Amino acid sequence: MKRVLNTVLLIVFVITLNFIIFELMPGTQASISNLVQNPRVFDPTQVARLLKLYNFCKEVTITGPHSYNCVPTTIWDRFSAYFVNMITFNFGDSFQTNKPVLHDMIQTGRLVNTLTLLGVATTVALLIGTLLGVVAAAKRGSIFDSGSVTLSLITFSLPTFWMGLLFIMIFANRLQLFPSGGVTPAYWAIKTPDLLGQFLTRVQYLFLPALTLTLFFYGGNLLLTRATMTEALSEDYSNTGRAKGLPERTVLFKHALKNASLPLVTNAALSFGGLLGGAIITETVFNWDGLGFWLFNAIGWKDYPVMQAMFFIIALCVIAANFISDIFYGILDPRIKYE
Amino acid sequence: MEEPGVIVAEGLKKYFSLKRGFFETLVSKKDLFVKAVDDISFFVKKGEVLGLVGESGSGKTTTGRLLLRLADPTAGKILYRGKDISHLSARELKPLRREMQIIFQDPFESLDPRMLIKEIVAEPLRIQRVAKNEQELTERVKQILREVELVPPEEFMLRFPHELSGGQRQRVAVARAFVLDPQFVVADEPVSMLDVSIRAEILNLMLTLVQRRGASFLYITHDLALARHMCDRIAVMYLGKIVELGETGLIINQPLHPYTKALIAAVPVPDPTHRRIGDVISGEIPSPVNPPPGCTFHTRCPFAHSRCVNEVPPLIEVEKDHWVSCHLVDRPLTS
Amino acid sequence: MPVLQLDGLTTNYRTVRGWVKAAEDVSFEVEKGEALGLVGESGCGKTTVALSILKILPSGARIRHGKIIFDGRDLVPLSDSEMRKIRWKGISIVFQGAMNALNPVFKVGDQIVEAIRLHEDVSKGDAMRRAESLLELVGVEPSRVNNYPHEFSGGMRQRALIAMALASNPQLLIADEPGTALDVIVQAQVLKLMRSLKEKLGLSMIMISHDLSIVAEVCEKVAIMYAGHLVEYGSIEAIFKEPLHPYTQGLLGAFPGIKGERRKLTSIPGQPPDLLAPPAACRFHPRCPYVMDICKKEKPLLEKAGSGDHYVACYLY
Numbered sequence: 001m002k003r004v005l006n007t008v009l010l011i012v013f014v015i016t017l018n019f020i021i022f023e024l025m026p027g028t029q030a031s032i033s034n035l036v037q038n039p040r041v042f043d044p045t046q047v048a049r050l051l052k053l054y055n056f057c058k059e060v061t062i063t064g065p066h067s068y069n070c071v072p073t074t075i076w077d078r079f080s081a082y083f084v085n086m087i088t089f090n091f092g093d094s095f096q097t098n099k100p101v102l103h104d105m106i107q108t109g110r111l112v113n114t115l116t117l118l119g120v121a122t123t124v125a126l127l128i129g130t131l132l133g134v135v136a137a138a139k140r141g142s143i144f145d146s147g148s149v150t151l152s153l154i155t156f157s158l159p160t161f162w163m164g165l166l167f168i169m170i171f172a173n174r175l176q177l178f179p180s181g182g183v184t185p186a187y188w189a190i191k192t193p194d195l196l197g198q199f200l201t202r203v204q205y206l207f208l209p210a211l212t213l214t215l216f217f218y219g220g221n222l223l224l225t226r227a228t229m230t231e232a233l234s235e236d237y238s239n240t241g242r243a244k245g246l247p248e249r250t251v252l253f254k255h256a257l258k259n260a261s262l263p264l265v266t267n268a269a270l271s272f273g274g275l276l277g278g279a280i281i282t283e284t285v286f287n288w289d290g291l292g293f294w295l296f297n298a299i300g301w302k303d304y305p306v307m308q309a310m311f312f313i314i315a316l317c318v319i320a321a322n323f324i325s326d327i328f329y330g331i332l333d334p335r336i337k338y339e
Numbered sequence: 340m341e342e343p344g345v346i347v348a349e350g351l352k353k354y355f356s357l358k359r360g361f362f363e364t365l366v367s368k369k370d371l372f373v374k375a376v377d378d379i380s381f382f383v384k385k386g387e388v389l390g391l392v393g394e395s396g397s398g399k400t401t402t403g404r405l406l407l408r409l410a411d412p413t414a415g416k417i418l419y420r421g422k423d424i425s426h427l428s429a430r431e432l433k434p435l436r437r438e439m440q441i442i443f444q445d446p447f448e449s450l451d452p453r454m455l456i457k458e459i460v461a462e463p464l465r466i467q468r469v470a471k472n473e474q475e476l477t478e479r480v481k482q483i484l485r486e487v488e489l490v491p492p493e494e495f496m497l498r499f500p501h502e503l504s505g506g507q508r509q510r511v512a513v514a515r516a517f518v519l520d521p522q523f524v525v526a527d528e529p530v531s532m533l534d535v536s537i538r539a540e541i542l543n544l545m546l547t548l549v550q551r552r553g554a555s556f557l558y559i560t561h562d563l564a565l566a567r568h569m570c571d572r573i574a575v576m577y578l579g580k581i582v583e584l585g586e587t588g589l590i591i592n593q594p595l596h597p598y599t600k601a602l603i604a605a606v607p608v609p610d611p612t613h614r615r616i617g618d619v620i621s622g623e624i625p626s627p628v629n630p631p632p633g634c635t636f637h638t639r640c641p642f643a644h645s646r647c648v649n650e651v652p653p654l655i656e657v658e659k660d661h662w663v664s665c666h667l668v669d670r671p672l673t674s
Numbered sequence: 675m676p677v678l679q680l681d682g683l684t685t686n687y688r689t690v691r692g693w694v695k696a697a698e699d700v701s702f703e704v705e706k707g708e709a710l711g712l713v714g715e716s717g718c719g720k721t722t723v724a725l726s727i728l729k730i731l732p733s734g735a736r737i738r739h740g741k742i743i744f745d746g747r748d749l750v751p752l753s754d755s756e757m758r759k760i761r762w763k764g765i766s767i768v769f770q771g772a773m774n775a776l777n778p779v780f781k782v783g784d785q786i787v788e789a790i791r792l793h794e795d796v797s798k799g800d801a802m803r804r805a806e807s808l809l810e811l812v813g814v815e816p817s818r819v820n821n822y823p824h825e826f827s828g829g830m831r832q833r834a835l836i837a838m839a840l841a842s843n844p845q846l847l848i849a850d851e852p853g854t855a856l857d858v859i860v861q862a863q864v865l866k867l868m869r870s871l872k873e874k875l876g877l878s879m880i881m882i883s884h885d886l887s888i889v890a891e892v893c894e895k896v897a898i899m900y901a902g903h904l905v906e907y908g909s910i911e912a913i914f915k916e917p918l919h920p921y922t923q924g925l926l927g928a929f930p931g932i933k934g935e936r937r938k939l940t941s942i943p944g945q946p947p948d949l950l951a952p953p954a955a956c957r958f959h960p961r962c963p964y965v966m967d968i969c970k971k972e973k974p975l976l977e978k979a980g981s982g983d984h985y986v987a988c989y990l991y
Contacts (some may be wrong), residue, residue, distance in 0.1 A: 140733065234732075236775035238833075241728040244789045245761035248754075258779045333779060334822040394857035504945045534715040534946060535884055536921075539928050539939035561858060564930040568939055591932065605862035606932040611886035611910040619862045623827045 007323050014315040015086050019079055022308055034144035055081055085098035096301050101309045105291065113183050114290030118279055120206065125167040127266065129218035130257075133225025137233060138252055140226075141220050148222060156219030160278050164212045164285035171208060178208050179296070181287030216278045224267050228260035235259070262333055271324035273318045344382030345555040346406055351379050352416035353401050355626065375401040377579035378415070380654070383523070388549065388556040390570035390587070392563050392602070394624050397561045398579040403525040406557065408432055410633050414609050419523070430598035437467045440516035442545070444528040446508035450500040460514050461485065467519060479518060487514045487544060506537040512546070517548050524549060527559045542569060544564050564606050567591050572660070575599050578627055578635040578636055581654060595663045599601035634666065643665055675746065676703040677846050677878045678727070678765075679773070683721075683740035685726045694949045696722040698902045699740070699830060702977070704846065704895075709872055709879040711889030713925075714899035715946055720882045723899075724848050725881075727764055729757050739888040745845065763793045766844040768835045770851045774821040775835050782809075782834050783819025808837040813865060827861035833867065840875070848880045853888070865891050886925055890914060895983075898922050901947050901957040908984035918979055918986040920962050956988070964990055 048060040048068050055078055057070040085091070091101035105111055131154075136145040144212035155163070172180035179185070183205055192198065232238060233256050241251040287293070291310065298306035330336050357371040383389045393399040404410040406417055408424060417425045424435060440463075443449040450459055460480045463469075469506040470476035477496075484492035487510040507528060516524055526545060546569065549556045551605055558569050566573050567587055574584040575598065583596040592665040594600045601620040608614075622639045625631060631638050637647040646666045654664040658672045680701050687694040697719035704710045709970035712720045727732045727742055729749060742749040744764060749757065769775035779784060786805035790796060796804075806816035812833040814826075823831055832853060839847055852868060854863035869892050872879055883889050889896055889910070896913050898906040898921065906919040917923045944961040947953055953960050959969040968989050978984065979991040 054787060177948075206952055236769040236773045237777040239725075240767070240769060240775050241727050241777070243761055243767045245758040245763070246788075247758065255777050255780075259777065273734075335778065335824045368857065390940060394859065440910055448935055486931075506945055535928050536715060536924055536942040537945055539941035540943075542939060562930075563858070564932045567932060568930040568936060605859045607885070607887040607889050607891045608931060608933060609914060609926060609929055611890045611893075611914050619866055621863070623829050623860055624857065653946055657797070 001325065003326060007319060010319055011316070012088065014312065014319070015083055016079075018086075018311050018315070019082050019307060019309075022304060023075070023078075025304070032053050072185040086124045086312055094298075094306050095303040096298070096306070101305050104294070104306070106308070108289075109183075110294050111288050113288060114279065114283070114292060116206065117209055117213065117283070117288060117290060118275065120210045121217060123213045124210070125217035126221060128214070129221030130225050130264065132218075133222040134229055134260075136222070136250055136256060137229030138248070140230060149226065152222045153218030154219075155215040156223070158215075160212060160216050160281045162286050163179065163215060163280055164209070167208050167212060168285070170219055179205055180208075181285075183289050197222065209282050210289075212285075213275075213282050216282075220271060221264065221267070225264060228263050229256055231276075232256035232260040236326055238301075258332065262329060265325045265328045265332065268320040272321040273314075277312055343497055344384045345420060346557075347380075347382040347418040348402075348406065349380050349418070350403060350411045350414040351402070351417065352377055353398075353410060354413045371628060374579050375627060376405060376412075377630075377658070379576075379579070379581045380415075380582060381574055381581060383555045383557055385555055386550070387572065388558055388570045390573040391557060391559045391576060392561065392566050392573055393576035394561055396578070396624050396627055397576040398627070399576050400527055402576070403452060403557060403559050404525050406523075407441055407525055408435075409441070415595055433467075437463075437469070438518045438522045440519065440521040440524050442509075442512050442516045442524065442526040442529045445532055446505055446512055447500075447532070449512055449527070450508055452500050455496065455502075456484075456489075456497075456498050456500070456511055459500070459511060460496075460518055463515060463519050469519065469618035483514045486517070486548065487511075488616070489514070491529070505533050506541060509533060509541050513548065517552070521554055523544045523555045523557070524551075525557045525559065527629070528561070529558075530565075531560075531562070536563075551654075563591075563602050575602065578624065578630050579664075580635060580664065582636065583661075583663050583666070585663075589658075589661045593661075595657065595661070595668045596636075596665045597642055598636050601639075602659055634664075646668045677708075677745065678704040678880075679741075679743040680723070680727075681741040681743065683723065683726060683742060684738045685722050685731065685735060686738055687722075687732075687735045689734070689950070691950055694952065695902050695952055696735070696949055697726065697899075700899070700904050701740075701840040701898050702904065702907055703894075704878050704880060706845075706870075706878055707876045708895060709877075709881055709893040711886075711893035711896040712880055712882045712899065713884065713889055713896060715884055715887055717901075717946060717949065718899045719902040719949075720899050721850060722902075724767065724850055724880065724882055727848065727883065728761055728767060729754075730761075743937060755858050759793075762789055762839075762844060763842040764844060765846045766839040766842065766851065767833075767848040767854055768839045770832075770854055773855075776788060776826075776831055776838075778823050780786050780822075781819065782821055782826065786819070786838045786841055789838055804841070805837075808840055809834065811840070812837045812871075816883045827860075828856050832856060832860075836864075836867065836871070840871070844877075846878045846880065848882070850882045851884070851952050853961075854883070855887075861888075868892055885929070886914075887929060898925070900953055902949055903957055903987065904972075905958065905988070906986045907976060908980075908986075909982055912980060912982040916980050916984070918984070919958075919988050919991055920964055920990075924961075 040089050044062050044066060048062055051057040051060050051070060055073055058073050058077065059071040061069045063069050089102060094101050094104050097104055136148050155166055168180045171177045185201060191202070236336060238256050241255045242248070243336050276292070279290070280296055282288065283290045284296045285291035294306065295310045298310070353376040354372040354374055357373060379402065391399045391402060401410060405412050408417065408427065412425050415425065416423055419435060419439070424432070459478055460483060461476055464479060465475055470479060480496060481492040484490070484495055489507060489510055500511070505510065516647040528615055529545065530541050533541065542565070545556070558566065560566050570587050571585050572585060573590045574581050574583070575590065575596065577598050583590060583594065583599045590599060591603065594603055620639050620641065625638060633649050634640070634652050636648040637643040639645065644666070648668070652664045652666045652669070654662050655669070656662050656671065657668050683697060683700045685697045687696055690868055697772055702710060712723065714720045722735070727749070737750055744760065749760065752760070776782060783802055783805045786808060787798065787801040790801040790804055791798070799868065802819060805819050809819060810816045814830055814833050814837065818826070826834060847866065853864035856864065865888060869887070871877060872892070881889060881893055893910055895908065896910050897904055898919065900921045906913060906917070906922045917926055921942070924940070927940035928942070930939055942961050946961070947957060955971055955973050956962070956969040959965045962969065966989060974987045974989050976985045976987045979986045
């Protein structure tokens with residue numbers, strides 16, 4: 001109950017912050033003062049329409065061929081309208097396409113594209129990172145251990161865009177194994193292959209961006225798993241498990257991993273924000289037409305409705321990830337109780 | 340009238356309010372307290388070693404911290420040489436810090452790993468601006484290191500804590516506590532983390548330093564046998580209260596409170612022909628959040644009766660230098 | 675025939691700086707129904723000996739010499755899968771209850787059931803009923819099988835660990851510092867329980883402790899370890915009546931008694947050595963008040979001395 005309330009408060013806070021940021025941003029005010037100061041340049045009916053549309057004036061009356069009267073909205077009017085729009089997911093129209101932001105987000109397939117990329121990359125990174133971390137902890141001091149730690153440190157610290165460009169250079173340009181970018185080939189617009197063909201081609205296009213994002217994400221997970229597992233394995237319950245006659249596999253994956261997974265859950269949630277950042281870069285490098293690429297372009301275009309919508313959705317995702325991780329934590333750790 | 344004591348506690352209380360979430364406080368008004376120390380009064384005489392003995396959760400550590408004003412009392416008074424120090428500000432306490440010192444349990448955590456031994460020991464001197472110049476400071480550090488038998492001091496001064504063994508580290512902690520020639524020293528389980536074979540050395544060293552300075556010493560421990568060998572008087576604590584207080588011989592040989600008796604009976608004896616653990620009282624120390632009403636020991640006491648459940652027994656002097664808080668012994672013993 | 679016989683057990687740890695000589699040439703016997711106290715300070719190798727017997731040593735540690743004869747069979751050459759059958763059913767171990775010896779994320783009952791079902795083909799329900807009666811045996815309310823370890827007090831955790839150790843009716847029980855870090859009265863309760871279980875079930879036991887007086891309360895025999903060596907070994911009466919090794923004498927002097935004359939506590943000068951480079955020959959010689967030339971040159975062997983069942987590794991005798 002308390003957690004739900006906290007989450008709601010957090011969402012309200014995020015909306016408010018988002019509102020303040022865009023109120024303070026240059027661009028809007030400048031364009032409006034431009035409109036107001038040079039009324040002769042513009043058609044007053046158009047100006048009046050825009051002022052009303054963007055909620056700068058409550059009432060606009062046209063008083064002459066080049067003059068009009070504006071009853072300006074207060075900051076509270078704008079905030080309440082903004083608030084209602086945000087919680088009803090009414091993000092307005094994109095400046096670039098003049099279509100509703102929600103349409104550009106969903107109907108264009110961007111949402112699905114991003115979810116595919118993120119879903120594949122996170123799942124693989126979590127699985128590989130955890131598995132290798134467990135094995136590294138179990139064989140601490142071995143060549144496998146130091147090798148996997150070194151490798152994950154390298155991939156963890158390399159910039160994502162650099163790694164992405166490197167892969168494009170090697171796998172796309174030199175070896176020609178994978179396409180250098182995009183989600184689907186352009187010729188699909190003319191002729192789409194059968195379902196199996198579609199699937200295989202999609203996997204081919206997904207491979208490099210997913211690989212980049214996985215490499216960016218798995219290292220931290222591996223290092224953390226290794227650290228928490230090392231600790232769990234030195235606890236007396238692991239020794240008790242061995243003394244009971246349990247096979248080492250059971251000690252590792254049942255007794256130690258359940259304890260070691262607690263910090264992993266928190267970490268996965270916390271690094272979600274970073275992962276979204278990584279997704280923006282990866283999508284841009286690989287021309288992957290997802291939400292990240294879209295946001296990147298929107299920033300260049302000063303497409304405020306899109307930016308506002310994306311900031312809000314990213315914040316919602318991070319909040320949701322933390323909420324879910326808290327619930328998971330409660331399930332995994334009996335010492336924690338939520339009323 | 341004789342001098343009441345270097346340090347006196349009068350009706351000392353320390354309640355910690357339990358941390359609760361913001362929303363919980365909206366729902367329920369009832370505040371929950373951990374009664375760590377609940378209305379205790381005692382004093383430590385000049386040049387005396389007083390043992391404060393109890394199990395974990397008895398409030399013995401909190402009492403030690405209160406006396407040094409490392410924690411603020413919820414109620415009650417602390418008198419140091421007749422002066423009430425229970426409400427002094429940090430600035431007003433500073434000159435008193437020179438005279439009161441503490442030695443902690445863990446010699447691995449109480450020393451800053453990035454400081455040289457010399458700096459660790461010299462820090463109190465620097466804070467109190469005792470030494471006139473650097474040379475005098477070094478001289479005093481050397482002298483106290485010699486006193487705690489870290490010789491040659493020139494060599495130990497330039498080491499870091501991790502280069503020392505546990506026993507040597509605790510000697511450094513002792514040196515730091517005694518470098519200002521304090522009048523009142525609290526030692527909280529100072530040897531429980533050390534190897535058995537070196538404990539006696541550290542304890543004997545502390546006793547020597549205390550005696551040499553005529554200081555008063557509060558020795559906090561869970562080990563009644565060690566307290567017996569160290570202390571002039573012993574106070575036994577249970578759930579934030581003193582249940583028995585008196586001269587060491589009386590406490591050990593003629594204990595009156597059932598809890599003291601139980602503690603003594605639970606100490607294993609290094610004599611295989613005389614196995615003693617037979618009648619151990621059952622149960623474990625209850626939570627100090629909601630301590631039992633009346634006598635807090637009644638839940639485990641083999642002699643508890645209805646009065647013990649309803650009435651808190653006062654701490655009374657049943658014979659000279661022997662105080663007990665128990666309804667079984669509610670009037671002075673007649674010999 | 676003794677239940678367990680150690681013959682020259684030598685276990686070392688490999689580190690980057692070399693071999694840590696944690697236990698060297700340790701020999702002792704535990705008869706049926708007998709309790710042996712293994713006493714020494716932290717780092718003397720007593721826990722290494724326990725882990726060696728079960729062969730659950732951490733990676734990097736190796737049994738380099740010696741035999742561990744349990745029930746007539748040497749355990750040292752056995753493979754891990756063969757050892758798994760001996761663990762718990764043959765030899766079980768109780769770790770310190772104050773530590774995380776019970777897994778905090780599983781119910782206490784499930785942890786006991788796991789131990790039972792690992793060695794016996796019984797249904798979950800039957801195993802759970804056994805777990806309940808085991809808890810009852812050690813004085814814990816049987817319904818508390820459904821609790822998690824954090825819902826237990828320190829004393830109850832220690833009791834639950836003992837119950838779990840008895841789950842497969844082992845022939846030998848190793849108790850590593852039982853009751854240590856618990857309150858005095860609770861520790862006494864645990865010792866009383868161990869003693870009554872030993873009598874009731876005829877258990878053979880190895881009790882590891884740093885505290886001679888705890889061992890004196892439960893055991894018939896005692897083995898004193900110092901820096902990886904066994905320095906004195908024999909019946910508990912003999913050793914307490916007439917401690918021969920200077921280290922044993924020092925240890926006894928360091929423990930204050932609650933009864934008897936108040937005396938000044940004594941301690942052993944110096945501190946236990948670094949086992950990476952322990953002193954040559956008798957490892958106690960740098961701290962020994964009676965040190966002789968030969969102590970620095972040749973390791974003294976454990977030989978019969980004094981009266982009764984009593985062995986000591988010291989040139990004084």
